[in-house]
């Protein structure tokens with residue numbers, strides 16, 4: 091009997107991850123003007139020490155006005171590169187691949203930190219120095235009561251955002267990232283074009299599925315051109331947006347096929363988040379609640395996929411891979427609970443009994459302890 095699938099390497103283009111576990115993108119709301127600080131380096135570094143094959147940054151803004159909250163990580167300026175380079179250098183030194191998620195928040199921008207209520211930035215936030223900024227979206231409709239009404243992007247505005255994504259890709263390459271992910275889900279700018287619930291445009295960027303997909307495909311094409319062909323490109327989508335008249339799983343399969351044909355290597359299969367809250371995640375909280383989307387997209391679009399959403403331990407992750415439901419296991423909150431998730435999953439699966447995958451300064455002692 092061979093090694094667990096979870097600990098088999100994953101090769102995409104010119105890079106190989108040591109296992110099938112990736113840290114989910116998770117906004118830390120700690121960046122000042124988009125810059126990495128020591129806290130973020132330590133935060134991400136601990137997951138490399140914890141054995142993850144790939145460590146992904148939080149949603150990183152391609153424009154200052156594309157931030158979700160005031161303290162998002164940024165990649166809208168060359169000045170961000172050196173701080174990010176510290177992160178990628180450290181992750182590599184601990185055997186993990188580094189990945190960056192790039193994002194434009196669209197109409198879901200200028201919001202408070204989750205623990206301040208997730209609402210629009212208000213007087214209390216402004217007193218802290220967190221001022222709102224003008225928003226853009228597919229359509230001039232606010233995400234909810236109290237939120238600013240975004241400006242609908244015109245042709246020139248669209249071109250500027252596409253160029254910003256491409257510039258971000260080149261900066262991410264300079265910063266040493268191995269993998270790049272475009273955030274196309276959760277109601278942010280790209281998702282606002284995809285779903286008919288928000289996109290009521292009458293130009294070539296709206297209307298039928300092809301029209302609504304146009305912006306996402308232009309972004310992915312521009313990014314793929316600027317991102318080295320030796321490096322993998324991921325795309326996160328909301329596989330369904332949860333609205334009865336909204337984006338469907340069948341739409342996701344069509345989009346996944348189109349993305350694959352322009353050089354996207356893996357679809358990160360999330361869901362929901364169309365409005366302010368992630369309604370689907372909140373209403374359907376059972377282990378592996380989004381795995382079925384990964385499974386369907388992988389099968390029907392014939393593309394590599396990542397499964398995410400309450401994947402809680404090694405045996406559950408191994409079963410998902412064994413059933414052919416995903417190529418990559420993406421772990422969010424359980425990794426916040428246990429940064430050593432990957433090492434502990436290996437123990438649970440009877441892999442690495444001698445703690446050889448641990449940092450030697452820990453592993454040497456743990457092997458002696460038995």
Ligand code: FNR
Nearest residue numbers: 114115116117148149398399400401421422423424
């Ligand atoms: C998230 N999530 C998220 N998703 C994303 O695409 N970009 C992001 O920056 C964030 N930020 C973020 C912060 C925090 C603290 C959490 C808990 C979540 C969603 C995340 O990547 C993941 O899809 C969900 O959390 C579901 O997976 P888990 O947590 O059940 O493993």
